[in-house]
Amino acid sequence: GQSLEQPSEVTAVEGAIVQINCTYQTSGFYGLSWYQQHDGGAPTFLSYNALDGLEETGRFSSFLSRSDSYGYLLLQELQMKDSASYFCVLGGDYKLSFGAGTTVTVRA
Amino acid sequence: DTEVTQTPKHLVMGMTNKKSLKCEQHMGHRAMYWYKQKAKKPPELMFVYSYEKLSINESVPSRFSPECPNSSLLNLHLHALQPEDSALYLCASSGAGPADVYEQYFGPGTRLTVT
Numbered sequence: 001g002q003s004l005e006q007p008s009e010v011t012a013v014e015g016a017i018v019q020i021n022c023t024y025q026t027s028g029f030y031g032l033s034w035y036q037q038h039d040g041g042a043p044t045f046l047s048y049n050a051l052d053g054l055e056e057t058g059r060f061s062s063f064l065s066r067s068d069s070y071g072y073l074l075l076q077e078l079q080m081k082d083s084a085s086y087f088c089v090l091g092g093d094y095k096l097s098f099g100a101g102t103t104v105t106v107r108a
Numbered sequence: 109d110t111e112v113t114q115t116p117k118h119l120v121m122g123m124t125n126k127k128s129l130k131c132e133q134h135m136g137h138r139a140m141y142w143y144k145q146k147a148k149k150p151p152e153l154m155f156v157y158s159y160e161k162l163s164i165n166e167s168v169p170s171r172f173s174p175e176c177p178n179s180s181l182l183n184l185h186l187h188a189l190q191p192e193d194s195a196l197y198l199c200a201s202s203g204a205g206p207a208d209v210y211e212q213y214f215g216p217g218t219r220l221t222v223t
Contacts, residue, residue, distance in 0.1 A: 033210040042198060042214040043151060050207065087150055091210045094139070095164055098150035 002026040002090050004099035011105045012078055020073045020102045022088035030092040032071045034062050037101075038084045046073070046086075078106050111135075112215035114199050120221045123189060129218045131182040131199030138204040140182040141212065142174060145196045157182060158204050189222045196220075 006022045024032070031050040035043040047055050049064035049071060061074040075082055085101040112133045121127050131140065139158045143151035156164035157176040171193075173185040182199055196219050200212040 031207070031210050042216050043200075043212075044214070045211045048210040050210075089210070093164075094158065094206065094209050095141075095153050095156055095166075096209060096212065097153075101150050 002092070002097045004088055004090060004097070006086075006088050006099045006102050008100065009103045009105070011107065013107050014078055014080060016078045018075045018078060018104060020075070020086055020088070020104070022071045022073070022099060024069050024071075024088070024090055024099075026069075026090055026092065028092055029066060029069075030090075032062075032064055033089040033091060033096065034060075034073045035087045035089055035098070036084050037087065041084075043087065075104070080106050080108065082106050112199060112201055112213050114197075114215035114218050116218055117216065118219045118221075120223060121186065121189065122223055123191070125189075126185070126187045128186065129184040129197055129199075129220075131184075131215055132180055133199075133201040133213070133215075134180060135201060135213065136179075137201035137213070138179060139202045139208065140176060141200040141202075142182070142184050143198040143200065143214075145198055145217070151198055155184075186220075189220075191222050194220055194222045 004024045033048045034046040037043045047062040059076045064071040083106045087101045088099045090097045115130045142154040145151045154168045155174045160176045175183040196217045198217045199215040202208045202212040
């Protein structure tokens with residue numbers, strides 16, 4: 001089976017940097033994705049890591065270490081609109097398994 | 109067009125009713141998914157269609173019946189639901205390759221209430 005662990009909540013001020021860590025256990029690794037979901041909205045794809053290293057997309061970056069079964073999502077220059085839930089997601093066998101999600105609250 | 113649409117946005121149904129949820133995408137994706145999401149919880153996979161054929165059923169009760177009439181449409185037929193089935197039902201699509209599953213496009217969902 002698969003399991004993922006990520007913090008339940010993170011609070012930070014505008015302009016700050018937030019790192020959301022994700023550790024996972026899986027019998028077969030295919031990749032780690034990150035999704036954002038605003039309250040009342042649909043999940044939106046942010047990034048995907050299949051190999052070790054850092055992937056950068058604008059203010060958001062995602063990192064993966066397969067040897068440590070660990071990844072993180074880095075949110076830089078936080079804005080109020082970044083207040084949302086962030087899910088780390090394992091893929092494999094043509095389906096996704098979502099972590100429990102981290103609620104990020106950005107304060108002015 | 110990078111949009112997945114779902115109808116209706118809201119649905120209230122009794123336990124003896126039959127209703128259907130509809131999903132449509134025009135991105136040329138050949139994989140489509142149904143998820144169920146309860147409040148403050150992550151989406152849970154229900155069904156996967158690949159090339160219009162059901163490829164994954166995550167042990168979903170038979171009162172939920174999926175249908176994929178063509179490559180752009182996905183339906184979820186509902187019958188004899190229970191109050192605990194009240195949730196947000198999300199449709200998603202992606203390419204059908206093994207790496208494509210990681211980048212899914214979600215519709216806005218149908219908020220279902222079973223009374």
